[in-house]
Every structure is written in C-alpha cells, then in structure tokens.
Amino acid sequence: MRTFLISTAMATSINLLINLPAIADEPGKLPAQMQLTRIAADKWRADYSFSEAISRFSMPAAGDYRSTAWKPLTSGVRYQAEPSAQPDQQKDSYILDQPVRQLSFEIISYNGFAPKNYAPNNRFSDGGAGIYMGFFDGDVQEGGKTRAMNLTVSYQGLSGETVIPPPAFADAERSLRAYAYFGPQKPAPAGAARLVLDPATPEWLAKLILDTTSTMSAYFSSTYQRPLLRELVLMISVTDTSTAGFSMKGGATNGQITFRLSGKAMLNEHPAIRHLVQKLVAHEMAHIWQENVNQGGIGDEPAWIHEGGAEAMAVEALKSTAVWTTEEAAAYQANASATCKKITRQSDPYQYAYACGLQKFMNMNVDIPVLWRSLISETGQSGQPYSEAMLGSVSQRLRQ
Structure with a gap:
C-alpha cells in the first residue's frame, strides 16, 4: 500500500x-x-x-x-x-x-x-x-x-x-x-522518503533536515532489509521564529513523521540544535521501521521497548553513517545511563522509557540491527505486539 x-x-x-x-x-461497528x-x-x-x-x-x-x-x-x-x-x-x-x-x-x-x-x-x-x-x-x-x-x-x-x-x-x-x-507543496525526494518542508525553515536547518532524512532513510532501508510498505512522508512546519529558545514537537504516526518547529534560536546554526534534530529524525524514523509490518508492531506493552529500542536504533544509525562520531554516540549513551541511575519507572515514566530503555538494550550485548530485524520479522509473522517476552526470547536466541 x-x-x-x-x-x-x-x-x-x-x-x-x-x-x-x-x-x-467488527461486530457492532457502524459504517x-x-x-x-x-x-x-x-x-x-x-x-x-x-x-x-x-x-x-x-x-x-x-x-x-x-x-x-x-x-x-x-x-x-x-x-x-x-x-x-x-x-x-x-x-x-x-x-x-x-x-x-x-x-x-x-x-x-x-x-x-x-x-x-x-x-x-x-x-x-x-x-x-x-x-x-x-x-x-x-x-x-x-x-x-x-x-x-x-x-x-x-x-x-x-x-x-x-x-x-x-x-x-x-x-x-x-x-x-x-x-x-x-x-501548495509537492513533497521533495529525500532518500527513501519524501519531504514537505515549510519555506520559513532557516536555510541551514532546512539543509540539515533534508540531509539527515535522506541519510537515515537510506540507512534504515538498507540495514533493515524491508522496503517500506507505505510511502514515508515527513512534514515539517514552522509556527514562529520570535519566541525564545527552540522547540521541535511531533514525531512518528502511522507511516508518517511530522515536526512542528518554533523559537528564534533556530535562526542561527547551533551545534546543540543540530545534534537534537539529527537524533530526533533518526529516532522517529526508527519507529517507522518498527511499524513497517502488516500486523503486530507497537502495542500497549511497556513503552521502554519501542522508545528505548528506537533510541538504540537511532544511535546505531547516526554512528554507522558518520552523522555522529563514535565519541558523540558514546557520550549520548553515557548521558542516558547517568539519567537512568537517577530515576525509576514510577518517578519519571517518560524519561525511563527513553534513557533506561536505551540502557536495557545496551545491556543485552546483541547487535542492534540484528536484534531489531529479528523483532520486526517476529511481530510481522505472529501478529503479536513487541513485548518483554518477545524481546527476551529473541535476544536469547541470538546470543546462543
């Protein structure tokens, strides 16, 4: 489709x-x-x-x-x-x-x-x-x-x-x-994806988003060896460039990525913004491949599985494509580990899903692309959502 x-x-x-x-x-549904x-x-x-x-x-x-x-x-x-x-x-x-x-x-x-x-x-x-x-x-x-x-x-x-x-x-x-x-726009090609980019996006940021989208979509397509079942469209809108700071809200929906940018800090190139945008594009694209199945995929199981998994997939993608250096990737993982030590699932469920989820995947000592190729195949065949039980059995099999 x-x-x-x-x-x-x-x-x-x-x-x-x-x-x-x-x-x-389904029984009872009204057309x-x-x-x-x-x-x-x-x-x-x-x-x-x-x-x-x-x-x-x-x-x-x-x-x-x-x-x-x-x-x-x-x-x-x-x-x-x-x-x-x-x-x-x-x-x-x-x-x-x-x-x-x-x-x-x-x-x-x-x-x-x-x-x-x-x-x-x-x-x-x-x-x-x-x-x-x-x-x-x-x-x-x-x-x-x-x-x-x-x-x-x-x-x-x-x-x-x-x-x-x-x-x-x-x-x-x-x-x-x-x-x-x-x-008025027609989506522009961006690797395996297509991009609708607000013309108000600053030139340096527009180039960064286009380059990162092209690189990440090509990487995921090649590494996870599954052509997208649905054309991937990214939509980037700009709400304002007058408020302080920088905000990038949105994420992956079903077969689609949307981001809403705001803040005057984006008007000038900044390393922190560059780093954040690269990670967010890679993270949300990881979700697209997690959901690139006819059945199964992300369900109601603990969020650390798909969010921590997307973090691990994103870091691996950024490092493998040299968008991030090995040192930048290691620093990001170290920061996640430090954050995880300070929180619990109950005290901060949001950060737990990302920081501790990434830490859990790091602790599995399994190649991330190999692991997620297997998980995607498993959920597609069984129709069951990603779960701790599925993750445990697949990772154990891969370590044998």
Whole structure:
C-alpha cells in the first residue's frame, strides 16, 4: 500500500477517496463516511454520513479544541463535555434533538495543543496545513446502543492545491491516526522518503533536515532489509521564529513523521540544535521501521521497548553513517545511563522509557540491527505486539 499524492493546476477542486481493502466490520461497528473539505485558508468542513440514524456522537476529549474550533452546522445539535476521573475516559459529545443520518461541522484553524496528544493543526507559512485525523473518529449512539464507527474518509482541497491523505492501512481506524496535508507543496525526494518542508525553515536547518532524512532513510532501508510498505512522508512546519529558545514537537504516526518547529534560536546554526534534530529524525524514523509490518508492531506493552529500542536504533544509525562520531554516540549513551541511575519507572515514566530503555538494550550485548530485524520479522509473522517476552526470547536466541 502507499500514500496517494494528488495535485492539480486546474481550476477544479480535488476530491480524493481512500479506498481501503475490504475487511469485515467488527461486530457492532457502524459504517460511516466523512468528507473533509477545505473551504477557506483557515476553515474546513466535515460532513458525516451514517448508515443508520444516530442520536449522539462522542469523541475522546482533546482539550478545548472542539469547544473553540468546532461549530455544528446541523440544526438541533449541542456540544457537551463529559469529564471523568480517568483522563483517557473524558469525551466531547454532540447531543442531537432528533436522530439523524447526516451531521456537519465547520472547523477553524486551531493553534493550540491537545494535552498529551497530537497537535490538531500544523500550519505552514505558505498557507499549507496538516490536520490530525485521529480527532475525527469516535462512537455513536444508535437505537439506544453505543457503537464504534467504521469510518471511511475522503478529502477535498482548495482549487489547485496538493492533498496528501494519511497512509492507508487495512485497519481503517489506524489509517486515521495521522495527518492529512492540504497546501501548495509537492513533497521533495529525500532518500527513501519524501519531504514537505515549510519555506520559513532557516536555510541551514532546512539543509540539515533534508540531509539527515535522506541519510537515515537510506540507512534504515538498507540495514533493515524491508522496503517500506507505505510511502514515508515527513512534514515539517514552522509556527514562529520570535519566541525564545527552540522547540521541535511531533514525531512518528502511522507511516508518517511530522515536526512542528518554533523559537528564534533556530535562526542561527547551533551545534546543540543540530545534534537534537539529527537524533530526533533518526529516532522517529526508527519507529517507522518498527511499524513497517502488516500486523503486530507497537502495542500497549511497556513503552521502554519501542522508545528505548528506537533510541538504540537511532544511535546505531547516526554512528554507522558518520552523522555522529563514535565519541558523540558514546557520550549520548553515557548521558542516558547517568539519567537512568537517577530515576525509576514510577518517578519519571517518560524519561525511563527513553534513557533506561536505551540502557536495557545496551545491556543485552546483541547487535542492534540484528536484534531489531529479528523483532520486526517476529511481530510481522505472529501478529503479536513487541513485548518483554518477545524481546527476551529473541535476544536469547541470538546470543546462543
């Protein structure tokens, strides 16, 4: 499967439908369609069509995104926030006065971040925009029953612009956990990947991102001996260059990498920024190869497996391609080891996943590419996610 890229210079708009392989619905899932249309530079319209009339539409909460940026266009619809003591149980709901099969929303650009979640919008200085599609899925009430949706999405852009949908997966829900791009750019080749780069990116940083992306994608493709199942697109946007410092937020979604840059420190070349960007590109690309399977991959197992694993894969890639010197790689590993000694999984689960995860992989004394080639093959064949049990059995086999 691959991501579809469509662009046109004609005066007609673009209408793209992701045709996913036919799969049997899970019991109880309600078939639904949605078209996301860009109707103005900072405005979209989401038109839902349900196979049965619904009385309620609920989605996992995303901060104040929906209360501030979403406006129901269908009459007789009211918004209701549903708090919960469990953050992952909080919802944004739309209550309907009468059951309907059609439901429409107008959505304006939103510059904030959903707490501990993806940025709903990544805006580019040339008018382009990345829209996180995971915030459009949810469940509905139909006939008094709560049902998940089997949602298929089509995309329509402004006249003449490029539209890049999320990478297509057999699992329609998984296909939505990524960004759709609307804008003037056509992705530029970058090794085994393609790159949409904000023109506001400083020249030195743009060159660094392009060079690192090309080098890392070529390395992972060659070393892990698995052609990508989906075309890899990286989207780099710049939010501002006036605030202090430097920020690079984002990461890998399903078959895609997005970064959102900000801060005036990026205007001038700086070794610390160079080092950080190189590591982040390599780390997120490692996740792409971890997920380069038809089934299996990253699941709900401890985060140190995939995050520490991506750290180990990234350091090995940077060292093997001479993007980092042997001394720089050793210094990074030593810093991770020092950090790990100061924390526990309970005291700092975020740092634990990265620093202690890297330390755990270093302690296995197994060649990292050999180990991860075996793990990727194992999860692809079994359909089971990466786990401590899988890691233990594969590493033990390789040491024999």
